[in-house]
Amino acid sequence: MLMRMSTLFVRTLREDPADAEVASHRLLVRAGYIRRAAPGIYTWLPLGLRVLRKVEALVREEMDAIGAQEVSFPALLPREPYEATGRWTEYGDGIFRIKDRKDADYLLGPTHEEMFTLLVKDMYGSYKDLPLSLYQIQTKYRDEARPRAGLLRGREFTMKDSYSFDVDDAGLEASYARHREAYVRIFDRLGFDYAIVEATAGAMGGSKSEEFLARSEVGEDTYVRCTRCDYAANVEAVQVRPTEVAASAENAWGGAPAAHVEDTPDTPTIARLVEHLNAALPREDRPWHAGDTLKNVLVMLKHPDGTREPLAIGLPGDREVDQKRLEGQLEPIEVEPFGEADFAAHPALVKGYIGPGVLGEEGASGIRYLLDPRVADGTRWVTGADEEGRHSVDLVAGRDFVADGTIEAAEVRDGDACPHCAEGTLESARGIEMGHVFQLGRKYAEALGLQVLDENGKLVTVTMGSYGIGVTRAVAAVAEGNHDEIGLCWPAALAPADVHVVAAGKDPAIFEAAEKLVADLGAAGVDVLFDDRAGKISPGVKFKDAELIGVPTIVTVGRGVVDGVVEVKDRRTGEKTELALDGAAAALAERVAG
């Protein structure tokens, strides 16, 4: 395959696009791979489309290799199946909704669990038909509140989504494992530096799930890994380690004195409170610190149907509520601030001095009250006494107050104990979510009635897995991980061409030699991008374009032609070598193959 720069539909830009926040976005636009059509919606130009198709082909190959079968669903989907599973409502503003000319409701599919479930129900009816894995590489839509970073979070994008169907849990485990292994091969072949982390299931429902995150500072996901063991989890999915809970219950139930209320004037903040405690009520063994206090944070939950509901979260005073972790637990509910008007509507809440006394569905405020797992039964706290300038001291969880449950919403910090091993601590990093594997279980099959006859002729509900790869996002993530200041550096598997040949100079002999080299490369099966532009385009401009576009091997046919040599440059390392023009095509073909 030969592309000539003289006719290729491309224009490189010297300036960064104004709206580009991240390198992949900046460079993919500047090098002429993509163009913005609307916020979060992109057009693929010839160079970009070649890279996209290579990702698709690679993904397809690995999905076929595990026996998954390709199908293709529409993007425009009827409301009813999504109504049956509740997702029509749960997605809230996150999906595009449409009415057709007959006023029937449709959506643009954000993911296709319902449709696959119904299709299998329509076609299959026996355990003998299972296991089954189906996939598609297809356009998806999400009405993101903040489309950002070019292809990394778009509103129209390509995904590979697959779904497994099994008759029992062991089957689901096996299907899940097969997909997971295929994903490992795919991300290895795409050349990613990635982590596989435990994840929450979110709006998908189901139980076990893991994410494949490309390590990247511009990623929207934060994950933690243990410094000792192989534990890694999306920060939304981290669960406080049981031993950490026990350790924080440092004062046994019986050993704590009875709770008592103290005057703590002008202590609406944790810092002021700790200062006051150390001055007015000094402890013998060690000074008071923020971790001794129980902070009660109020937020307002917005349900997909628009209704609002307050929530109180009790957590140690030295930690903040992590909004993403909180939302991860509550999805599809959104979390909004608890404003002045909300405080006014709940007069039992004394701002700065809120204590467990008024919280809980049984409390004076009636507000649901959930505790961080560290506030375990038996742990002792200083907390608000629900009066201006007063705090309760020696308040023991479980003895002096109870809540409506627990929630994992406190921030995770570097140095926190690993929830998996005994000794390690957690450290955080950022990543781009490239893939996600879920054990959905029977949620969708139950909602939509997907049952098959088992070996004994009894109807059983099918158990499902759901597996996604962001295909357009992969292009951006590879670009994010493979560039330098001057341009892209594609891995060979995804580059739009194998070799970029630059005809540098005006001498007709140079163009003749370049044309011959390009023809020989084509005959040897090498994909070439050939900068054959004549006229005013200087060699300097051509080199800049080649470095921006990022084909792995750049061959300059220039003045060396008189000496029978061309220059070969490795785009990534910058290493340059000379190559005899005679036999250059064969040598380059070997280099490309190797």
Next chain:
Amino acid sequence: MLMRMSTLFVRTLREDPADAEVASHRLLVRAGYIRRAAPGIYTWLPLGLRVLRKVEALVREEMDAIGAQEVSFPALLPREPYEATGRWTEYGDGIFRIKDRKDADYLLGPTHEEMFTLLVKDMYGSYKDLPLSLYQIQTKYRDEARPRAGLLRGREFTMKDSYSFDVDDAGLEASYARHREAYVRIFDRLGFDYAIVEATAGAMGGSKSEEFLARSEVGEDTYVRCTRCDYAANVEAVQVRPTEVAASAENAWGGAPAAHVEDTPDTPTIARLVEHLNAALPREDRPWHAGDTLKNVLVMLKHPDGTREPLAIGLPGDREVDQKRLEGQLEPIEVEPFGEADFAAHPALVKGYIGPGVLGEEGASGIRYLLDPRVADGTRWVTGADEEGRHSVDLVAGRDFVADGTIEAAEVRDGDACPHCAEGTLESARGIEMGHVFQLGRKYAEALGLQVLDENGKLVTVTMGSYGIGVTRAVAAVAEGNHDEIGLCWPAALAPADVHVVAAGKDPAIFEAAEKLVADLGAAGVDVLFDDRAGKISPGVKFKDAELIGVPTIVTVGRGVVDGVVEVKDRRTGEKTELALDGAAAALAERVAG
């Protein structure tokens, strides 16, 4: 590539789906190629997707061969560009409209002229950049009033659409010719029996356009061809032959007596009128006939913005108004019947006796009045006198009445004179619109400001062509043209496999022999669909499935194995031959290649 029926995601159906009107729909569903997801919206199953991909690959190859470059636009498009060209309104109910969470307007692209125009404007600026041809193979949406016939008229479908950009008319002619030639190659390779016919441009605007119609009784398009010359046109585009107009002006202006009104009691229909004329006012030379009368037909036009406007059409009494021809002229306006309430609102109209006297924008009714070209100046007519039971006789067009213009809305009939040659007559046939080539001209470039600098440094507006192929529709049209009562008969270029191997019988030796044959075929590069189903599936069921699915060559490995032979059946002809098992793979590979 090997597909095994034991695991392939397919279920053949013995019964026709209830909603299937045409053979392709019936058979593609029954044979497990597609499944309905919603009205006019289909899911592609593994067998169907293979055929679809083959069509796409073939189209892509021919587009690349003429130097068109592939890009990929989003389907979700912003309103503004379509507003600029007027199509946001013109499409009326025909497109899907969406509001995003910020209340911004989007549409699902029915075709992408605006977006391509803007992209080229964004990237190119000089005549040196042209000519340019771009294409995409992409999902399109139309909110059809009556989605029908399965894939033949869907609401979500795949199209190849391309666009050419030239600096002058000669360039557009050349680009148009190149696309037209590529289309000829594509439809030849797809194995279509097709006609290339003159077409109207419809909502696209522009000048010259032609359609590629697959000949088919179930097609929605009617076209005519000349019995003598190579003239062919969509019936919507047929223009009445000038000589026919002249011939119908049989009475010269001067030769006609003055117009006079006659009592014609109880003659509200043409038939009754002609009967009355022959009885009461017999002519010497020949009897009165319907073609001597001028019929004035009223319709109600519905504009895309919802406003309604009456229109009167005057045409010879022996012809009806052809609604599709009329709508073809008026697109995007829709045509509705002129109802009782409409008559009531226009008291000047005397039903059954409407004459030119009250019609026209200057007439008593104020209703716009357009004439069939046969009602040319100088022609003489009998027509309504706008009084109950009275008609005007010897009324001469141009002398006694004038209209607001002409319109090509009269039905075209077999035997009508060919508008192109001197001697031929027209005959009609039906077809499925598979491709359409348009010379758009400068309409879109002007509306969106696509200009380039010409050789003299002057800004000139670019001239464009637009070229479409219905890719999903092609699958259905090929199926429509390649089937019999028992199933599909794919042409080799599009079949989901080259050979369908049926293991017929329970003898393990049969399965062993079949497995070996399939392996050998795979090694020889032959794509195989292998019916390896064991257990209760009888050979009869397997044969029925093979005939329904329609792979061109069906190989039965059965009892003949003991004699070292297999049976080879040509699906289309039904011809059966025996083949020695030894060397069968090589022989079949040769058969497939040939």
